[in-house]
Amino acid sequence: METILEFLREILKGFMRELGAYFFRKKVLENKKTALRRRKHML
Numbered sequence: 001m002e003t004i005l006e007f008l009r010e011i012l013k014g015f016m017r018e019l020g021a022y023f024f025r026k027k028v029l030e031n032k033k034t035a036l037r038r039r040k041h042m043l
């Protein structure tokens with residue numbers, strides 16, 4: 001029973017890590033892209 005719980009815990013950890021990385025990419029990296037586009041327009 002313990003091994004099943006540990007296995008599920010590891011799956012949840014990986015899932016949460018992937019979700020965090022996805023939202024980080026969406027928020028931070030897309031904001032940087034738009035900032036680069038704005039700079040090109042200013043030049």
